[in-house]
Amino acid sequence: MKKKMVLLSGNEAVAWGARMAGVCFASAYPGTPSTEILETMASFDELEAQWAVNEKVAYEAAFGACIGGRRALTACKHVGLNVAMDPLLTTAYSGVNAGFVAVVADDPGIHSSQNEQDTRRIAPFAKVPLIEPSSPSEAYRFIAEAYKISEEFDIPVLFRISTRISHTKESFEIEGGREVLVRPLTKAPKKYVMVPGHAGPRHLDLEKRLVRLQEYSEKTVLNQIELKGTEIGIIASGVSVLYAREACPEASVFSLGLSYPLPLERIRAFAKKVRRLYVIEELEPFLEEQLRFAGIDVIGKKPSWRCGELGVAAVKRIMAAEEREE
Structure with missing residues (x-):
């Protein structure tokens, strides 16, 4: 694949990395420091990007695309994840079809927010893996790994960045191609319909997936x-x-x-x-x-x-x- 040198912010790098990873649908609610992620994704002809009326709707719209067999992304700022907590915890039980990543931008220093809550606390609470790049170039590379983890372990992935990563620019090389992996939509009510009779077995399955993720953490290049x-x-x-x-x-x-x-x-x-x-x-x-x-x-x-x-x-x-x- 042909490579090119680019100068991207962390938010732009997430968007470009998601595009390269074959994301087909993205939905978000705007809020600094995360806004430019969807703005950048909306400039790509190869995928559908939509603003939502709130973060819960954005999460559920993107997760619907994931169930439909297309890699999907939702993005919000740290306090926005509070609004989407209901589907986050439930989809950890259900798992995914195609890969699903929730990008959350924290705001240490409270530059544009009402608090500086730490999203990392949510990962063990929700029982989902947490990825943290340290730079825009890592954000670009790590987002592709996030989708691989999501699909391998049948789980949503939290992808946490912060204000300095979101708005810092870095020069690095990106790939020129794009590979879209499509999974068939399958009827699986016991997996995706979280009534009590289905949720219990899915919780047990989630605990087994976390054990495998723990083993994976010992060998990952991340x-x-x-x-x-x-x-x-x-x-x-x-x-x-x-x-x-x-x-x-x-x-x-x-x-x-x-x-x-x-x-x-x-x-x-x-x-x-x-x-x-x-x-x-x-x-x-x-x-x-x-x-x-x-x-x-x-x-x-x-x-x-x-x-x-x-x-x-x-x-x-x-x-x-x-x-x-x-």
């Missing part, structure tokens, strides 16, 4: 280790990976592209290779809490750093055990 020194190790996800690398260039870094479920065995092995292991993450101590629960000794951040965005200077202060200033 999780990458960059070994350098043995004094300091850092575990991070999303844009915090870039901050951590710049703040502490001598550290070994475990970049989590698939941040739920966690690759605990790989992390345990990584922890043995360094003397001190830090967790760098914006907002909630989502990774830190899971690692501590698993018995992995990590150094986290003080509660004051649960507010607002991070940056290179902030990461240095976190690693120095300093408090956030008012």
